[in-house]
Amino acid sequence: MAQETVKKPPVRTLPREGRVTGADDILLERGRIGKAGGRIERVRPSNWSLKVTAAMTGVLLALFVTIHMVGNLKVYSGPESFNAYAHWLRVVGDPLLPEMGLLWIVRIVMGTALILHIWSTLLVRYRGFKLRGGGSKARLHGGSFISRLMLTTGLILMVFVVFHILDLTTGQANSDFQAPTATDSFAYENLINSFSNPLFASIYMVSMVALAFHLVHGLWVLATDLGVTALRTRTVWKAVAHLVALVVALVNLSIPAAVLMGVVS
Template sequence: MTGRPRTGVPLWVLKLTMSVTGIVWAGFALVHLIGNLKVYGGAQGFDSYAHWLRVVGYPPVPHEGVLWSLRVLLVVALVAHVAAALALAVRARRARGGVRARHTTGRSRAAGAMLPTGLLLLVFLGLHVLDLTLGVAPAASPQFTGAGSAGSPYANLVASFTRPVTATFYVLAMLALAAHLWHGTVLAANDLGVTGARARRVMVWIAGLLAVAVVLGNAGIPLAVQMGVLS
């Protein structure tokens, strides 16, 4: 052993990557939530919104150009976020010598929940794309009407959430997303230099409101389908 320090990506770069990419996905979660709420306006309004996403900016922008640009941005942010998270987890484990701390506080338990909720969200994201975007069985319902402009996003959503297992998993995923967003937003604010007591309280409130909005807004949709409110 030479005692030379380990080389690699600086810690601050990993934390900054986590913060910026986390903010990108938090912003997407909020915008996606607003779009999802259009489902309560009925099939015509929801399907029109889904169609608009494909033609926004057209003809100056190619058909689905904005949509694909956002998809690429989200995929890049996701890959960077996961890579930084794994790198930080490995460094934290090495710093502890591979030994898990016996005494934990509420904050450390919340931090410890970030990895399992993140893994659950990765599984959910993959299944969600197979279900409502691509219509790949068995993730998608047998009543899937078609991808893109060929089908009805509203009908696909309702058909998917009539399945109790899918509806339950979606609700659980939204609870995991709320927890991930709440703690992740607070961590991101700290890593980006929001250290004042008043500013930190504001960020905690913002994170909490975002988490509650995700649960009430998104998780309410499969419950509404199960109760027959949406059909």
């Protein structure tokens, strides 16, 4: 009686284009890139530390934009309330801290977090690009539409941060900018003057849409980068990421829209 031949199931591999030069196929199929002979080249800083850095700085930046959004809501209370809030930001901590002392501490911390966030995410992205062989043909398929837009939305937000500072903080981009004095702030008037310009209002609104996309994926990836594996926790965290991004975007989008429609003037 002839012995039956048992067919082995086909080995499933990751869909990709191109090959990684000098890589060990077994390590490659297990999701680890190594040189021939099974030795993995170690790099410093490690990808793990870079992802944790990106995650932690991302949390700080997300908290900042959320708190900033809450402060922006005061514009609906009128010029006195909004200007008083802007002036308070300059003198908070007095007399323990000098004028604008706490404000500059926040600016330095947030600026450092932004630089570290950009550096860590771009370095991880570059390493992946290099290990896949470089070029557009060495690209792994997969990922959501929003995840593939992360670089684009990040670049939009970088440009917006610079423009936003020049527009409403230092005034170089706002011809009607009124600088604050030791006793008064004109943040409300500067905001109205800026958003009354349809071009400036459009730049702000497009940037807020980009921020929403960036927050959705960034907060969702945060769970993965910090090692969260429980399905229920990941489901709840995904809902939180979408909710935070939606609320921040809608509130910030409402302000230039209200100015253009004459609701806030």
